Amino acid sequence: MVGLVDVISVGLFAAALRMATPIVYAALGGIFSERVGIINIGLEGTMLASAFAGVTASYYTGNPWLGVVVAVLVGGLIGLLHAILTVKFVGNQIVSGTGINIFAMGFTAYMSQIIWGSRGASEGVRGLGTWNIPFIADLPVVGPIIGSHSPLVYLMLVVTVLSYVVLFRTPLGLRIRAVGEHPTAAETAGIDVLRVKYLCVILSGMLAGLGGAFLSLGHLNLFTRGMTGGRGFIAMAAMIFGKWMPFGAFGASLLFGLADALQMRLQSLGLLPPQIILTIPYLLTVAVLAGVVGKARPPSDYKPYKRE
Amino acid sequence: MAPAVEMRSIVKTFPGVTANDGVDFSVEKGEIHGLLGENGAGKTVLMSILYGLYRPDAGEIYIDGERAEIESPAAAMSLGIGMVHQHFMLVPSLTVAENVVLGREPTRKGLIDEGEMLERVRASCAEFRLDVDIEAPVHTLSVGVQQRVEILKALHRGADILILDEPTAVLTPQEVEDLFMAIRAFTDQGKTVIFISHKLREVLSICDRITVLKRGKVVGTVEASETDMGELAEMMVGRRVVYSFEKAKVAPGEAMLTVEGLEALDDRGVPTLRGVDLEVRGSEILGLAGVEGNGQTELVEALMGLREAREGRVSLGSTDITGASPDERIRAGVSHIPEDRHKRGFIPDFSVTDNLILGSHREARFTRWGFVIDYEAAAGHAQALVEDYSIVTPGVGTHAGNLSGGNQQKVIVAREFDRNPRLVIAAQPTRGLDVGATEYVRKKLLDMRDGGSAVLLVSADLDEIWALSDRIAVIYEGRIVAVRDPAETDETELGLLMTGGRRG
Numbered sequence: 147m148v149g150l151v152d153v154i155s156v157g158l159f160a161a162a163l164r165m166a167t168p169i170v171y172a173a174l175g176g177i178f179s180e181r182v183g184i185i186n187i188g189l190e191g192t193m194l195a196s197a198f199a200g201v202t203a204s205y206y207t208g209n210p211w212l213g214v215v216v217a218v219l220v221g222g223l224i225g226l227l228h229a230i231l232t233v234k235f236v237g238n239q240i241v242s243g244t245g246i247n248i249f250a251m252g253f254t255a256y257m258s259q260i261i262w263g264s265r266g267a268s269e270g271v272r273g274l275g276t277w278n279i280p281f282i283a284d285l286p287v288v289g290p291i292i293g294s295h296s297p298l299v300y301l302m303l304v305v306t307v308l309s310y311v312v313l314f315r316t317p318l319g320l321r322i323r324a325v326g327e328h329p330t331a332a333e334t335a336g337i338d339v340l341r342v343k344y345l346c347v348i349l350s351g352m353l354a355g356l357g358g359a360f361l362s363l364g365h366l367n368l369f370t371r372g373m374t375g376g377r378g379f380i381a382m383a384a385m386i387f388g389k390w391m392p393f394g395a396f397g398a399s400l401l402f403g404l405a406d407a408l409q410m411r412l413q414s415l416g417l418l419p420p421q422i423i424l425t426i427p428y429l430l431t432v433a434v435l436a437g438v439v440g441k442a443r444p445p446s447d448y449k450p451y452k453r454e
Numbered sequence: 455m456a457p458a459v460e461m462r463s464i465v466k467t468f469p470g471v472t473a474n475d476g477v478d479f480s481v482e483k484g485e486i487h488g489l490l491g492e493n494g495a496g497k498t499v500l501m502s503i504l505y506g507l508y509r510p511d512a513g514e515i516y517i518d519g520e521r522a523e524i525e526s527p528a529a530a531m532s533l534g535i536g537m538v539h540q541h542f543m544l545v546p547s548l549t550v551a552e553n554v555v556l557g558r559e560p561t562r563k564g565l566i567d568e569g570e571m572l573e574r575v576r577a578s579c580a581e582f583r584l585d586v587d588i589e590a591p592v593h594t595l596s597v598g599v600q601q602r603v604e605i606l607k608a609l610h611r612g613a614d615i616l617i618l619d620e621p622t623a624v625l626t627p628q629e630v631e632d633l634f635m636a637i638r639a640f641t642d643q644g645k646t647v648i649f650i651s652h653k654l655r656e657v658l659s660i661c662d663r664i665t666v667l668k669r670g671k672v673v674g675t676v677e678a679s680e681t682d683m684g685e686l687a688e689m690m691v692g693r694r695v696v697y698s699f700e701k702a703k704v705a706p707g708e709a710m711l712t713v714e715g716l717e718a719l720d721d722r723g724v725p726t727l728r729g730v731d732l733e734v735r736g737s738e739i740l741g742l743a744g745v746e747g748n749g750q751t752e753l754v755e756a757l758m759g760l761r762e763a764r765e766g767r768v769s770l771g772s773t774d775i776t777g778a779s780p781d782e783r784i785r786a787g788v789s790h791i792p793e794d795r796h797k798r799g800f801i802p803d804f805s806v807t808d809n810l811i812l813g814s815h816r817e818a819r820f821t822r823w824g825f826v827i828d829y830e831a832a833a834g835h836a837q838a839l840v841e842d843y844s845i846v847t848p849g850v851g852t853h854a855g856n857l858s859g860g861n862q863q864k865v866i867v868a869r870e871f872d873r874n875p876r877l878v879i880a881a882q883p884t885r886g887l888d889v890g891a892t893e894y895v896r897k898k899l900l901d902m903r904d905g906g907s908a909v910l911l912v913s914a915d916l917d918e919i920w921a922l923s924d925r926i927a928v929i930y931e932g933r934i935v936a937v938r939d940p941a942e943t944d945e946t947e948l949g950l951l952m953t954g955g956r957r958g
């Protein structure tokens with residue numbers, strides 16, 4: 147049982163924060179989209195496509211930061227596509243999102259085959275590396291947990307706070323919440339409802355794009371097939387569990403991150419068959435959702451909005 | 455001088471309906487112009503076109519003599535047009551202040567300047583003498599207060615031309631007086647008001663001129679000083695309308711609804727019903743008078759099982775129904791006309807048929823093999839009700855949300871009255887109904903009573919209470935403070951009782 151105690155270490159919490167990062171990005175993306183009444187079930191595929199785009203850009207230019215920019219742009223474009231389909235053409239949100247997921251899965255594998263000659267994985271590329279935060283990195287306990295991470299982990303913390311500020315402290319946020327909850331009221335108040343919807347769904351894609359960039363450039367430094375591993379869906383669970391609030395989603399993502407980190411640790415101990423250990427984060431997702439189902443009230447009614 | 459508003463040959467059609475059929479409508483500057491018409495006549499649609507919510511199929515609009523293309527509410531606002539909507543346009547989870555400033559929020563360094571926002575909204579409250587708790591989330595407010603917020607919102611935006619679509623439907627007489635003062639002060643500044651209401655008395659007292667619409671066409675425009683209620687009603691309906699009823703003398707029966715010591719909390723957890731004792735007998739209409747916000751809403755909800763009773767007993771006949779579910783109550787013979795049809799009793803996304811069988815949908819006559827809905831039977835039933843209650847709709851399959859406000863109310867009334875209830879709980883049953891329909895519903899309420907049903911009538915309209923009640927109960931701060939025989943009381947006494955002036 148010595149092994150189990152070893153598992154609970156500062157290293158575990160550092161890993162939890164790392165594993166939570168892509169989930170937080172995607173969950174924030176989900177929040178912006180759902181806050182205007184558009185379900186973005188395509189977060190998973192968006193992350194995957196962005197992870198791929200980031201690696202590709204870094205592969206050809208050798209500049210991982212350019213990779214991040216490309217990943218965000220691709221995410222935004224996919225968001226735009228989702229917005230056009232669901233806002234403009236009032237298409238079914240789940241169909242559009244699922245389409246994005248299926249397309250991303252197939253397209254990235256196909257392109258990976260063309261570029262690197264393997265459907266399974268890309269070649270290694272230059273990643274973002276880690277930043278050591280002066281002073282903090284040297285602190286006991288705290289230092290090892292938060293002192294040394296990929297820059298995208300730190301950016302995630304900033305983006306979480308920013309999301310909260312935008313949603314609850316700015317005019318745009320007020321309008322976003324109004325549009326989701328009562329689009330006609332927003333319209334009569336002079337707000338361009340469709341524009342706000344577009345903006346938020348695009349933003350949703352961009353945030354998921356950052357999540358994808360973290361996976362491929364901030365974590366592994368390569369692209370592997372299906373590397374998102376359902377994190378887009380877990381992010382939706384985190385969003386619901388966090389009541390569509392940025393800090394709530396952050397907290398929920400940390401929980402899932404912890405489960406992920408724990409799973410990896412336990413695997414290295416070899417106590418249980420890896421197939422069982424691998425299911426931990428997903429089981430947790432199911433448990434959490436089962437716990438909040440019926441109690442979580444979404445901030446909008448997801449009804450398509452049409453002007454006469 | 456060019457008219458403030460001129461609409462020429464406006465046409466607007468929806469699938470199956472011509473809502474506006476070549477409407478010419480013109481309003482002078484500084485005028486209070488009444489717009490009248492039956493439910494579904496096209497008043498709201500015409501005003502929605504002026505406010506940029508709908509685009510007309512044909513026709514032109516001139517504002518102060520200038521041709522205007524009003525493509526959105528934002529465009530209307532920049533032309534100085536403001537509108538208070540018949541159906542609230544408020545975001546429930548936001549506070550009053552946030553709703554008022556929405557779209558034009560004061561900022562500092564890019565963030566909403568809370569202090570400035572509250573200050574501005576508070577200033578508007580004072581200026582227009584509208585008293586509301588501006589930091590309360592809108593969903594915690596009663597409909598009356600929400601309406602006040604709507605008015606505050608429009609005035610705060612500094613409109614020169616203010617459209618009021620049935621603003622008084624949910625206001626108490628005192629609130630109406632306050633509103634009228636605000637309107638007069640507003641037009642004294644040379645500003646213009648378009649006023650829609652079904653209350654002819656109000657329209658006559660506040661308006662300078664009145665335009666009557668019927669089935670999407672203008673019947674005529676008259677000077678308020680040169681017409682009367684009879685003429686207006688005739689222009690709208692095309693026949694004379696009765697205002698007073700012959701009430702048959704009916705001996706009241708056994709106690710049907712008995713309420714003892716009922717206590718309940720409101721949405722904020724504040725004790726709002728504080729020991730209500732009440733009895734409504736068969737063949738009796740008990741009118742519940744009171745200033746909005748004294749527990750009427752909560753009482754009705756508690757009686758329908760929509761709000762938990764913390765203390766006390768509610769019985770229907772000799773059965774205790776204190777803990778019964780709404781469904782059990784409906785089956786026990788309770789009908790309910792809710793005060794806010796957007797919250798209860800009506801599903802806009804459902805068809806007219808679906809709404810008309812709601813709650814009765816499990817009855818044998820609407821089902822096949824006991825578990826699937828027999829849509830043929832349901833549609834036939836709906837068709838009969840539509841004709842019976844003269845509901846204006848292109849068909850029973852139409853989305854109920856597309857019906858005019860008054861016709862939505864008729865759908866609810868038709869469904870509830872058709873159940874042959876033992877007890878009818880009618881909260882503001884004629885709110886938003888035109889004169890013809892109001893007359894009809896009131897007659898029906900009397901028929902219910904004559905047929906032996908007990909009727910609890912909750913109404914902010916004292917005239918309605920007077921016209922229908924066999925006994926009048928007054929509610930004040932969550933208690934019944936008096937029960938009176940209409941023959942032995944007068945408006946002064948009721949007014950006093952309603953404001954806590956005297957107990958008896």
Ligand SMILES: Nc1ncnc2c1ncn2[C@@H]1O[C@H](COP(=O)(O)OP(=O)(O)OP(=O)(O)O)[C@@H](O)[C@H]1O
Nearest residue numbers: 468473493494495496497498499856857858859860
């Ligand atoms: N969005 C819509 N889609 C379809 N039909 C509509 C729509 N809005 C209004 N209508 C129809 O247009 C007609 C006119 O409706 P409108 O709301 O203008 O009536 P109104 O005069 O305001 O009546 P009320 O006094 O009941 O409010 C009605 O028959 C209504 O059913």
Ligand SMILES: [Mg+2]
Nearest residue numbers: 497498540859
């Ligand atoms: Mg109307």
